[in-house]
Amino acid sequence: MSTPQRRTIEPTEADLNIRSCIDEFESFTVIAGAGSGKTTSLVLTLGYVREKYGSALRREGQQIACITFTNRGVGVISERLGWDDLYEISTLHSFLWSQIKRFSTDIRNCLADVIIPTELKKQREKDTGKDTKSARDARAKVEKYEDILAKIDSVDEFKYDSLSSFSNYLKGELSHDDVISISGHLISNNRLLQKVIGQRYPYMFIDEAQDTFGEIVEALNTVCSSKGLPLIGYFGDPMQQIYDRGMGNFAGPKGSFVIRKRENYRCCPEVINLLNRYRKDIEQIPSGENAKVKGSVRLSLVQAEKPEAPRNKYSDEQLDRVAIKYDKVIKDIGWHDRKDVKHLFLVRQMIARRLGFENLHRLFTGEFSSTYSQDTYESGEHYLLRPFTQIIIPLIEAHTARNTTQALSILKQNSPAFDPDGKNSSKSIKKMIELAKTSMETLYELWEGKTLKEVLKFALDNKLIGLSERLLEDIEREPINIEFSKEVHQSEKGKWLAESFFSMNTSELPNYYHFINDNTPFSTQHGVKGEEYPNVVAVFDDIEAAWNQYSFTKTLSPQVYGQGTDGQLSRTSKLAYVCFSRAEVNLNVILFTRSPELTKQEVVNSGLFLEDQISVVQ
Numbered sequence: 001m002s003t004p005q006r007r008t009i010e011p012t013e014a015d016l017n018i019r020s021c022i023d024e025f026e027s028f029t030v031i032a033g034a035g036s037g038k039t040t041s042l043v044l045t046l047g048y049v050r051e052k053y054g055s056a057l058r059r060e061g062q063q064i065a066c067i068t069f070t071n072r073g074v075g076v077i078s079e080r081l082g083w084d085d086l087y088e089i090s091t092l093h094s095f096l097w098s099q100i101k102r103f104s105t106d107i108r109n110c111l112a113d114v115i116i117p118t119e120l121k122k123q124r125e126k127d128t129g130k131d132t133k134s135a136r137d138a139r140a141k142v143e144k145y146e147d148i149l150a151k152i153d154s155v156d157e158f159k160y161d162s163l164s165s166f167s168n169y170l171k172g173e174l175s176h177d178d179v180i181s182i183s184g185h186l187i188s189n190n191r192l193l194q195k196v197i198g199q200r201y202p203y204m205f206i207d208e209a210q211d212t213f214g215e216i217v218e219a220l221n222t223v224c225s226s227k228g229l230p231l232i233g234y235f236g237d238p239m240q241q242i243y244d245r246g247m248g249n250f251a252g253p254k255g256s257f258v259i260r261k262r263e264n265y266r267c268c269p270e271v272i273n274l275l276n277r278y279r280k281d282i283e284q285i286p287s288g289e290n291a292k293v294k295g296s297v298r299l300s301l302v303q304a305e306k307p308e309a310p311r312n313k314y315s316d317e318q319l320d321r322v323a324i325k326y327d328k329v330i331k332d333i334g335w336h337d338r339k340d341v342k343h344l345f346l347v348r349q350m351i352a353r354r355l356g357f358e359n360l361h362r363l364f365t366g367e368f369s370s371t372y373s374q375d376t377y378e379s380g381e382h383y384l385l386r387p388f389t390q391i392i393i394p395l396i397e398a399h400t401a402r403n404t405t406q407a408l409s410i411l412k413q414n415s416p417a418f419d420p421d422g423k424n425s426s427k428s429i430k431k432m433i434e435l436a437k438t439s440m441e442t443l444y445e446l447w448e449g450k451t452l453k454e455v456l457k458f459a460l461d462n463k464l465i466g467l468s469e470r471l472l473e474d475i476e477r478e479p480i481n482i483e484f485s486k487e488v489h490q491s492e493k494g495k496w497l498a499e500s501f502f503s504m505n506t507s508e509l510p511n512y513y514h515f516i517n518d519n520t521p522f523s524t525q526h527g528v529k530g531e532e533y534p535n536v537v538a539v540f541d542d543i544e545a546a547w548n549q550y551s552f553t554k555t556l557s558p559q560v561y562g563q564g565t566d567g568q569l570s571r572t573s574k575l576a577y578v579c580f581s582r583a584e585v586n587l588n589v590i591l592f593t594r595s596p597e598l599t600k601q602e603v604v605n606s607g608l609f610l611e612d613q614i615s616v617v618q
């Protein structure tokens, strides 16, 4: 998702084909490589439908639906279209939930007839009858789901909170996964729902279709299966499917049109040449101003060490040495003090280490953390972190910059004590400014030397942050003096997480905060989908990654390293393609390998990189 466009973009041949489909009421799929302007075509298409059919749609109270991958995507597309409410631009989960949430009876039936029986079947199959942990767990789950099934009729309403990855059916709470499976099932099988969606959204468009769940593609295709409106348009690239849940080779309803694009408007010719050598199914042509840009592609093959820590991991000393080597390569390239370089790592751990929030990272990915904790840590939404990411750190930064106006504005927007309609609203502005100043000074003093618990307690006591029951419960709890046991305390491990978090000092939080707000030169490789940067470093180190789901050495140098599994190769080659294709001008690939010279020979022989693009670093 590149930044909002300022220049006028001329429609391409593909855009004209899309318009013909729209005018003929035909569904279509746009399949094209990276940088070919799929998102741009999507925005042009949305604009075209508004221009031609917008007033009729408004008259009928209908909307144009556009589903995109991230909240950031929603923001970028909405902005390009002037935040017009003719469009329903949303993420997949939010779109689907808004379609099904009124259908409580159908949701309940779907749980009772499909979702819970499927889960029961799965768990019964896992129960071998033996006294092993997995069999005992399976039996416990069978019991739990049987109980839910017996009581589900008593649930009248269902809710979905986008921040929660848990379900609690008897409380009516659905998880992310439930929203997908229930929507897929209901839309595919409920004619009324199909009709309601089709009437409300005669035009539906899906961005990043390769990462959309297969059952949802099928369900939406069912809505648009007849001739005429509603129609659906998919935009995607199977080679950029970087999440396993995605469909990869998506297709529109039977008989829909396939539109291809061969242009690449993003990358310089050197990068496009690499993409063309890497990917055989499509040959891209440099097509816009980028065709005139002189850029570069370089591959540094860095001598990797044999991992010394258990489970094939680097020891701490090795990690330090890897970081030193990495910095040396960046210095040799001449990019060490450049601000316009994006460094792409597979895992957050390496970024946390480099940016200085490793302890925080370890805590939220360690034994006290759940999937929920990890996901919300990654997005900055965890209930322990949110007061810091939304209020306290911005306040500290405004205070450090001596920007009182900004500090006041943060307080007014977020703090109950400064709410213009709150209990201090009758106080004079002068008094409020004084209150803000003294609060800020004390907060800053605590920030400099105290623990996170003390900072939070002050912010809560002085109503600088809103009250969250969960947070309050954690803060008020007596310290736990029992050693954590995975077997015994699994369901209450959040208590240990909170206590460890509270005892930390504040030093790592700003680094984490800047990373999640994308204010650092680092990003994860998955996180840059849809983005573009002038200068990119893509770092590939199988050991750092320590995930056998990925193997960059086996993908780029199979003769030296052996053949990876199909899953490894498919995942890795797609992720590497996404990384390579983010670069507008200069791309530096850094591959850690135990055999740099042999790898060099192989990638030169295979024609992937040219000899003069490669350097070996011992």
Ligand SMILES: Nc1ncnc2c1ncn2[C@@H]1O[C@H](COP(=O)(O)OP(=O)(O)OP(=O)(O)O)[C@@H](O)[C@H]1O
Residues within 6 Å of the ligand: 001, 002, 005, 009, 010, 011, 012, 033, 034, 035, 036, 037, 038, 039, 040, 041, 237, 240, 265, 266, 288, 529, 530, 531, 532, 581
């Ligand atoms: N028709 C066009 N003329 C000129 N520039 C274009 C055109 N279409 C797209 N671009 C520019 O090319 C770049 C890539 O476009 P866009 O992000 O839409 O591609 P994409 O196919 O969605 O990429 P990816 O699949 O890699 O995320 C952007 O900077 C965009 O402004």
